Amino acid sequence: MKKLAKPLASIQPEYDYVIIGSGYGGSISASRMARSGQSVCLFEKGKEFLPGEFPDSLLNASKEMNFIKGKSTSLEKNGLYEFTMGNGINVFKGCGLGGTSLVNANVSIKPEDRVMQDTMWPEAIRKDLASFEEGVSRAREMLKPNPYPENKNGYPILKKTEAMRKSADFMSSPFRLLDINVNFETKTNHVGVKQAKCTNCGDCVTGCNVGAKNTTAMNYLPDAYNHGADIFTSINVRYVKKVQGHWQVYYHPIGIGRDNFDAPLLFIKARNVILSAGSLGSTEILFRSAKMGLKVSNRVGMRFTGNGDVLGFGYNNDERINGIGLGNKGTDQIANVGPCITSVIDLRERDNLEDGMTLEEGTIPGPIRSIMPNALIAFSRLAGKDTDRGFKDYFREKFREIRSLFLGAFHGALAHTQIYLVMTHDDGNGTMKMDDEGKLTLNWEGVGKQEIFNKVNGEMFSATQALGGTKIPNPTWNNLMNYDLVTVHPLGGCGMGESAETGVVNHKGQVFAGENGTDLHEGLYVLDGAIIPRPVGTNPLLTISALAERSCKLIAEEKGYALNYDFAVPSNLDGEQTSGTGVQFTETMKGFIGLGETEDFEKGFAKGKIDNNTFEFTLTIQTEDIDAFVADENHAGRMIGNMIAPAISKEPLSAYNGVFNLFIQDEGDKERKRMNYNAELISPSGENYFFEGFKDIYNNNVVDAWKDTTTLFITLYEGNLPGGKIVGKGKLVIKVSDLLKQLRTVKSLHPKNNEEGRKAIGEFGKFFAGNVFETYFKP
Structure with a gap:
């Protein structure tokens, strides 16, 4: 399978839709808006992982763990497994292309009708559940949920599932196999992605290295790609602004070295913005946008819920369970562990809706199995x-x-341990707030002391009693830890409502434009778990997906789009990546520009210095294939970044469609070479400019080598093409301190291994040094 994410420098300055996040809400939005013929840009904070690239050992998993707590507001933090520590409740979620679908247990289960008829939902949903059901059908059509195929196609009956049957009989409660988004046959799926069948390795929640798990990276996202959506990863979106009838999305590209230069945020323009960064992410972006002047409801951050999540263990049972994932011991053979969750004891049919719950079994993923024997012994004693x-x-x-x-986790007590995940109905009164330093905080002190969690504890005890084991609650659910909870299903924060007094968004996810009333922000939506106004009492992915499908259909109808659901568009995702290894670096140059100077760069520089018209840029230059770059006579790379010119724009300009040419022959002088820099600029106030720069590489004195390679002569034009009215000319230089920072940003792009990466950087250095030697030192 080819990667879906495009190179950073491919970002265009404007789109019909900018979608932030790639979990269920974001992936569905990207697919449906692209299918509607709209230009779509999807930004994902995390990285892209193909099957086989997910961590399979504790060491590799630890490198992807990102713990968020305290006052840190780093823009660079980025890991697949993201833990947010709160007051009373903590959150685990996935951060990668596919969102939490990469690390969840894939369970597709509908909420009870009683949940959807609760008055917390807007009347438009309660009175038209058929539209919600249609959304469910659309999501099922794409995610392809199905039950684990017991005794079919070589799949054995699992011991953990049999243990759940025994627990259900003991509890006199209904048991069934669940619909899970897992593929049990090798095939090319409905959007053109080749998928292997599940090998029962049990590592669903650390990332499926087989490719059998139907994450959004296997269906909705490739579908969006097939219909023309541009997908970008490692993009940290900070806030949105409404300017002159369009939206501006401000973001920080992660991992390219811009933080070394304290470079400002970049922005792109959009006719519409869909926030789908999850309950925490979307709420944080709205909070930050409000601080930047966006009028929103005072309900932002309210009605946060952990969906009543409770983790527990039936430890050291008399029954063998085999609930330990294989990790780096995984094979192509069908194992006896099974997908993370396969079955449920459904305890939702209670007279009181709030007393209902779903109790499911799980697996301990292989990458963390080595720490579990000691940990569970300690927890069992505590x-x-x-x-x-x-x-x-x-x-x-x-x-x-x-x-x-x-002997390890595959033996003894651990091999006889059942893992439980329970979802129920907490009171949904958690809150998220943003402090003065821009840090999102979770606040729900005492949530674990709600009576419902004692009931959950009792049901887990009964399930464990049937198996003769030791019931261990969530390790943080004790008096010493003030009964803190951990949730993998954070919901709320931008809840639906009838007006701004009761919600942040309306029934289709459109954001209310103020603290009261029903006025809406045209073109601004939230479509993810953040809009769900209450716990759903079971795994929420199908609810989130159905609401996103419903909203996309309503948006398309409202705006007159022709939304097509068929699968006739051919895919070009099959096969391996064909590009070689690239090289990237980030460069800062500073100087002056003389406004009104149209002829002479030195005069422009002198005039700009007198007038204090400073000009500087921070640009990231990328070559996708270093071998092709060297072989091409134009030696062309791509650029993206921003420029700061206070005399032209009070706020930084963003640079797009940049082209960089390294050591190309000067057309007018065979003794000269040039380095060219060209880019389109957009300003927050709406003006467009074109930037043109060159370095003149010419040996009239050996000591000129430093000066020539660090001096850029610049011209700025009005409009987005060269040749327009000249705004000014000038000159930029690289300071030694900035050059040292620049060297730290040099990195390889998509190398197959470390050796390939080192080789690519070496080839780039060899090409650069060779041209300098040829120009200035060769006899």
Whole structure:
């Protein structure tokens, strides 16, 4: 499978839709808007992972763990596994192309009708559940949920599933296999992506290295790509602004070195913006946008819920479970572990909706299995409750613990441990706030003391009692930790409502334009779990997806788009990546521009210096294939970044469609070479400019080598093409301190391995140094 994300420098200055986030809401929005014929740009904060690139060991997993707490507001933090520490509740979510779908358990289950009929939902949804059901059908059509195929096509009945059947019988409660978004046959799927069948490795929640898991990176996102959407990763969106009838999206590209130069944010223009960065991300962007002047409801950050999530363990059961993922021991053979979740004890049919819950089994992913024997022994002593007694049972349990300690997680107590994930109905009164330093905080002190969690604890005890094990609650759910909770299903923060007094968005996700009333921001939407106004009592992915499908259809109808749902568009995603290894670096140059000077660069520089008309840029230059770059006589790379020229624009300008040419022959003088810099500029106030610069590489004195390679002669034109009215001319230079910073930004792009990366950087350095030597030192 080819990568979906395009090079950073391919970003265009304006789109019909800019979509922020690539989980279920963002991926669906990108697919549907692209299918409607709109130009679409999707920004994802995380990186792109293909099957086989997810961590399969504790060391590799630890490199992708991003813990967010305290006052840090770093723009560069970026890991697949993102943990946000709050007051009373903590959140785990995925951060990569595909969002949390990359690290969830893929369970597609509808909420009860009673949930959707709750008055917390806008009347337009409650009175038209058929539109919600249509959204469910559309999501199922793309995500392809199906139950685990017991005793079919070589798939065995799983011991963890059999244990759940035994628990359900003991509890006199309904059991069933769940619909999960997992592929159980090798095939090319409906959007043209070749997928392998599930190998039962159990590593769904650290990332599927087989490619069998139907994440949004396997369906909605490739579908968006097939219909022309531009997808970009490692983009940290900060806020949005409404200017002159369009939206401006301000962002920071991660990992390219702009932070070394304290470079300002970049921005692009959009007719419409869809926030789909998740409950925390979308809420944070709206908070920050409000600080920048956007009028929104005072309900932003309210009605946060953890969806009643509770993690627990049935530790050291008499029954073997095999609930440990294979990690780096995975093979192509069908194992006996199974997908992360396959079955449920459905306890939702209670007289009181709020007492209902779903109890599902899970697996411990392979990359963290090595830490589990010691951890669960400790947790069992701290908070565990044994469900059976007797000397014989005691010695059997101790023997299994010793086996786990000495032989590892595939043996003994760990191999006899059932993992439980329960979802129920908390009161949804958590809050998110943004402090003065721009840091999002979660606040829900005492949430774990709600009575419903004692009931959940009781049901987990019963399920474990049927298996003769020790019930261990969530390790943070104890008096010492003030009964803190951990959720993998954060919802709310931008909840739906009838007006700004009761919600942040309306029934289709459109943002209310102020603190009261029903006025709406034209072209601004939130479509993800943030808009759900209450817990749904079960896995929420299908609810989120159905609402996003519903909203996209309504938006298309309202705006007159022809939204086509068929799969006739051919895919070009099959096969391997064909491009070689590229090189990237970020450069800052500073100087002066003389406004009104149209002939002479030195005069422009002198005039600009007298008038204090400073000019500087921070540009990232990318070559996608260093071998092709060297072989091409134009030696062309691409550029993106921004320029600061206070005399021209009070705010930084963003540079797009930039072209960089390194050491090309001067057409008028065979003794000269040039480095060319050309880019379109857009200003926040709406003006367009074209930037043209060159470095004159000519040996009239050996000591000129430094001066020539660090001096740029610049011309600025009105409009977005060269040849327009000249605004001014001048000169920029590289300071030694900035050059040293620049050297730290040099990195390889998409190398197959470390050796390929080093080789590409070496080739670039060799080409640069060779041209300098040829020009200034060769006899």
